Amino acid sequence: MVGFSHAEREAYRDLDQKVSMGLDSQAESKQGHNLFVSLEPCTHTGKTPPCRDLVIERSPSKVMLGWKDPNPLVLSGDWEAYQKQGIEIRLHPLIAQSSYPFLHGFFQRIKKNRPWVWVKSAITSDGFYATHELSNQPISSPESQFYLQMLRAKFDAIVVGPKTMQVDEPGLDFRLKEDDFLSKGEVSKIDFGNIAEFFSPGEQMLDSLFAESNTECYSEHVSNLNSYQPWRVFILKEGLEIAPSFMEKQKALNERYGKKLCLFYLLTAPQKNVNPDLTHFSELSTLSDFPILKITDMDSDLFFKDLSNHGVNTVILEAGSFLWNFVKENLDVNDCILTIQSEKEWKEGKAFLGLNQFEKQIQYQVGPDLWQIEMKS
Numbered sequence: 001m002v003g004f005s006h007a008e009r010e011a012y013r014d015l016d017q018k019v020s021m022g023l024d025s026q027a028e029s030k031q032g033h034n035l036f037v038s039l040e041p042c043t044h045t046g047k048t049p050p051c052r053d054l055v056i057e058r059s060p061s062k063v064m065l066g067w068k069d070p071n072p073l074v075l076s077g078d079w080e081a082y083q084k085q086g087i088e089i090r091l092h093p094l095i096a097q098s099s100y101p102f103l104h105g106f107f108q109r110i111k112k113n114r115p116w117v118w119v120k121s122a123i124t125s126d127g128f129y130a131t132h133e134l135s136n137q138p139i140s141s142p143e144s145q146f147y148l149q150m151l152r153a154k155f156d157a158i159v160v161g162p163k164t165m166q167v168d169e170p171g172l173d174f175r176l177k178e179d180d181f182l183s184k185g186e187v188s189k190i191d192f193g194n195i196a197e198f199f200s201p202g203e204q205m206l207d208s209l210f211a212e213s214n215t216e217c218y219s220e221h222v223s224n225l226n227s228y229q230p231w232r233v234f235i236l237k238e239g240l241e242i243a244p245s246f247m248e249k250q251k252a253l254n255e256r257y258g259k260k261l262c263l264f265y266l267l268t269a270p271q272k273n274v275n276p277d278l279t280h281f282s283e284l285s286t287l288s289d290f291p292i293l294k295i296t297d298m299d300s301d302l303f304f305k306d307l308s309n310h311g312v313n314t315v316i317l318e319a320g321s322f323l324w325n326f327v328k329e330n331l332d333v334n335d336c337i338l339t340i341q342s343e344k345e346w347k348e349g350k351a352f353l354g355l356n357q358f359e360k361q362i363q364y365q366v367g368p369d370l371w372q373i374e375m376k377s
């Protein structure tokens, strides 16, 4: 997680704690140990000193790595210091595979200055994401809603478009209640007989979501809600009415999680020299530590870059019509379109246009809903 201690430091802290409580007899008897990490230990001083120094100090027999670190701040591949201490260090393909879904966003941000993008929409069996009147009608089942919250916890930012912000006044926070676990339903993966790819981060992310959402994982999330809070991102358009109830809700969320996690973007006309009036939105500045950024509907690049500058590795776009049109030409390899198709049939409404865009598709039956991810390959 961005802003937290690196995994190596956490792992050794955890081990020391267990030893001091007499919970790890093997470590207590000072037998050698091996270290398995998804990403090469860092070599630079950030919030903490370099993890490489810590690892060398703790002197494991072997260090097995998933990936070299593409961060230019890290002296990647400079492993002499380990070897001098007699520590074997090497890459391991299975660690690379199992950690890939959780590092792909970080790799995207470091290499391309954009997050890993997921476009998500709940749709009816006949393909509609909203009614014509935009009434707030639930589509996905409680089973899906549980997993969608657990998925939200894995992402750094959640985005909605202008109308959705006005109609739904969504919280966009990660929230779980004590009894939400009860609505966790049966999940099965629909097998098309394809050979699974070794690296398919979208599919692996969902496989892990469904497999790992057990009691222990759920309890960990419930007791650490603060640690899993995403940025709550709103795209505004000129003249959009901001309801007092929206302000109150977002203010309360900032207070609850102890951090101003709102980001606002204002859609402006593409013509040059048009300076939109921000006074209408001045009240929003109390909800965010950052000024409202002006963008046009051609600026998805700028939008992703700005999110990336906020440290966003992974983003979910809760797509109505605006967000789909905004990003459809700017999706990258492994970006995902996630549709949650319910059994409900509306016969009319606003159609989600992001369906069946890419060939690579994986499906899961989640309670009564069909989850489908499509990926650009």
Ligand SMILES: NC(=O)c1ccc[n+]([C@@H]2O[C@H](COP(=O)([O-])OP(=O)(O)OC[C@H]3O[C@@H](n4cnc5c(N)ncnc54)[C@H](OP(=O)(O)O)[C@@H]3O)[C@@H](O)[C@H]2O)c1
Residues within 6 Å of the ligand: 120, 121, 122, 123, 128, 129, 130, 131, 134, 135, 136, 137, 139, 160, 161, 162, 163, 164, 165, 167, 168, 237, 267, 268, 297, 318, 319, 320, 321, 322, 323
């Ligand atoms: N099923 C789901 O997963 C899901 C997800 C999100 C939202 N929703 C539902 O979708 C409904 C809202 O959907 P939506 O598609 O109408 O909302 P939206 O995507 O949030 O916003 C669409 C609005 O953005 C404005 N817009 C589009 N392009 C623009 C541009 N280039 N410049 C400025 N403004 C632009 C349009 O305003 P004008 O009309 O003024 O042009 C349009 O009304 C709500 O009922 C919400 O509950 C469902």
